[in-house]
Amino acid sequence: MTADPPLVLDIDGTLTRPEGWGIDPRVFDPLRAWDAPVIVATGKAFPYPVALCHFVGIPELVVAENGGVVYTGDDVFFTADREAAQAVAEAYRAAGYSLGWGAEDTVNRWRETEIAVALEQPIAPLREIAAEHGLEVIDTGYAYHVKDTAPNKGDGVETIADRVGVDLADCVAVGDSVNDVSTFEVVGRSFAVSNADEPATRAADEVLEGAHADGTLAVLERVAETG
Missing domain, CATH: 3.90.1070 (Hypothetical Protein Ta0175; Chain: A, domain 2)
Known part of the structure; x- marks a missing residue:
């Protein structure tokens, strides 16, 4: 089977339950089993994605606060005040x-x-x-x-990719919002869940049929099979 591609995942609207609030627990096992780096890129405050990585059981590769904070697992970068x-x-x-x-x-x-x-x-x-x-x-x-106005998620993803040796062309990103557009612009393949806003759907390579975690889980299953 082809190796899993590196992932870049938003949280709210992307890993959430169908009603839109709270992490859908169905994402935990697939992410824990993923055999490539998983970068969590979110608008949430810095501690939240770190905690998510901790509870899922994956390395803490985090872009938080819309690119204002970047954590490579070894170093923290603050790109705004x-x-x-x-x-x-x-x-x-x-x-x-x-x-x-x-x-x-x-x-x-x-x-x-x-x-x-x-x-x-x-x-x-x-x-x-x-x-x-x-x-x-x-x-x-x-x-x-x-x-x-300067920091964004895409810049943060580039920083992490450079530090951990990930080829952005191999990365698959899933998101739902205007703040994911910069991520979509730097990765090889990008997917917007069906509940995504117009800027995200316009920027994504593909708009998924499923909303929230349903869409994300579907695309993870697909890319795990095809690489």
């Missing part, structure tokens, strides 16, 4: 808005390079305040991410 993003959060609150996550805000508590705002919050003033600080706002379908 949270100071400007925090200033946006403070100005947004001062204007009478909320980040939308409650007092403890575990969504942002451990972020290193950006902030995330709940989708129920007004985006127009958020974009305006972010622009005043030289930042951008991207809508991943799960949150509004206030981030530096």
Whole structure:
């Protein structure tokens, strides 16, 4: 059988249950058995994808916070500074808005390079305040991410590939959102799950019939058979 190709996988919308929230446990065994590197590339705060790798039982190869943090398993690279993003959060609150996550805000508590705002919050003033600080706002379908304009997931994937000796042309990526477009642009094959947004479906080589983890599991089975 042909060897498994290296993988680059998003989390939210890609490894999640059909209803869209929570990791689908069906992905654990295939990923643990995969005999090539698996890179987890997500908009989530740095600790979350590291924990996912730990619980699945795979090496911790992580692009977090939309490329703001890159972990090669040996070294951590921070490609942005949270100071400007925090200033946006403070100005947004001062204007009478909320980040939308409650007092403890575990969504942002451990972020290193950006902030995330709940989708129920007004985006127009958020974009305006972010622009005043030289930042951008991207809508991943799960949150509004206030981030530096430079880092992206694709750059982070390139860093990891260089460090661990992965040929990006051999890589298969699966994602669902605009923040996965930069990943799709650097890998050999890219797939958007059927619940993906328009930028992701336009950038992907193929749009899958299945949504969320159903689509991801289907393509993993396919590429495991064909390489």
